[in-house]
Amino acid sequence: DTEVTQTPKHLVMGMTNKKSLKCEQHMGHRAMYWYKQKAKKPPELMFVYSYEKLSINESVPSRFSPECPNSSLLNLHLHALQPEDSALYLCASSQDGPGLTYGYTFGSGTRLTVV
């Protein structure tokens, strides 16, 4: 299995809703990432988990709450989002060793719309 699976593929939520994005990989990768991509912009890093511990938080607002229940799963809990949070949310994983021959593996993303 060489994939990162993200669910759901599309999500529409109101500003008072609570929802979660899910990400799963079975490649034995020990680092997992959340990126956010707005239209016509590059992906921007939000969070990094290394060995199930939060290692990097790129000053993301607290309405985004990441969780890594185990080495294969990564969640992003959403609460009280704003319309400007509408974007494509990408999950990725990597071996995170010194070499990077195969890059980071990205999921196909969740298209989030906040209304």
Added chain:
Amino acid sequence: DQQVKQNSPSLSVQEGRISILNCDYTNSMFDYFLWYKKYPAEGPTFLISISSIKDKNEDGRFTVFLNKSAKHLSLHIVPSQPGDSAVYFCAARTNTGTASKLTFGTGTRLQVTL
């Protein structure tokens, strides 16, 4: 502060010809550079990487060149095919020891015409 830049937002190349995509960076601490291909509403697909201690890496039709003194890298696609039409992102890795992260460039839209 855009640490990774792709100064050409778009590029059009005829099928069969060479496509050259360029990328510049400012951070000397990047240890790996990668190229990704992306279609709308999909995740980036990894193409090729190069360590900062190398100056060339080749994989099939894709070759990446790194010029550390100029802080510049390029992706060559030969021959270009219509299926190569997509947005290409250059990315650079920072490794802090406890974690690593990729910083993406602004992207170049490649169109391969018949």
